[in-house]
Amino acid sequence: MTQIGVHCPLMGLTLRRPAPSPLADAERGHVDDIVDTDRYPITDLDSLAGRSLVAETAARLEKDGLVRLPGLLRPSAVRALRREMRATGRHISCETTTRSAYAGYAGDESLLAVDDPRRLTSTWTAGHITRDMIPPFSVAQRLYVSPDFKRFIAACLKLGRVFEYADPLAGLITTVIPPGGEYGWHYDTNRFVITLAVDEARSGGAFEYSPDLRSPGDENLEGLRSVMTGDRSTIKSVTARAGDLQLFLGRYSLHRVTRVEGRRPRLMLVLSYAEQPGIIGPVERTRQVYGRVTETHLLHAEQALGTDGLIA
DSSP: OEEEEEEEEETEEEEOOOOOOOOOOOTTTTTTTOTTTTOOOOOTTHHHHHHHHHHHHHHHHHHEEEEEEEOBBOOOHHHHHHHHHHHHHTTTEEEEEEEETTTTSSSSSGSSSSTOOOOOEEEEEEEOOOOSSHHHHHHHHHHHHOOOHHHHHHTTOSOOOOEOOOOSSSSSEEEOOOOOOOOOOOOOOOEEEEEEEEEEEEEEOOOEEETSSBBTTTHHHHHHHHHHHOOOOOOOEEOOOOOEEEEEEETSSSEEEEEEESSSEEEEEOOOOOEEESSOOEEEEHHHHSSOHHHHHHHTOOSSBBBSBBBB
16 A cells, blocks of 8 residues: 655654545546446446447336446445445434335325325334535545546436536435334435445345336326235345445335345445436425435425426
């Protein structure tokens, strides 16, 4: 490891420390030391291999609503990311709550019929390492802001560009599901989400989803009822290993993480991007998910309904 001498005039000492890690840089940030670019040439999308990667990923995503790229992260990056998240995770708590699939539902549930599926709930036991807790020199921050990584994601989604969240808490988080915990059935507020497995559970902790259960203008409440009452006819299951990337269309597909078994928590880095800049989460959903809000959220309170007419 390269060492740099640092003179400390106040103490009259010369200290030895490791070379500093690069900082997150949305203009020039390179990721060759993070991503296995030999296998996944995301830094050269104009090459034959790059175009092939994008075309195959986009086709699989369109067909299944989810695509997994195993081993996208280099082993050294996985180890660094795991150290970073474990160190930061000591400062969070994992709470157990019961929620419906609609975290952003703005209506009065007491006005719903007794058998309305919007009343159905599932259990969540998890904690969240939010973006403001992740240092700028971390693998997570560097990857999230990387222009090469954002271009790759946009290309797979057939978008001209994707934008980082302006939200100070969301956009880049790590979900921590402890042993015995789970992530209940829900829809995402954004159309797509990218996740990277940091540490998988010994057993359990599978990602389950019902693809395209709803569509713009159609909540398909009967489909919701079927899934949440145990019908598995539409369910697909995926188990990601550390270093795997998963691109998922979660706005329309109901999904959850099953109960984590064993003694090791499940750590999953979540990288959310938007199709337009300046996205900040609604106050109530932010408070419900992360347990706190910032002044930014209070100043940018948003409506509960999305522009596609679906419950946020």
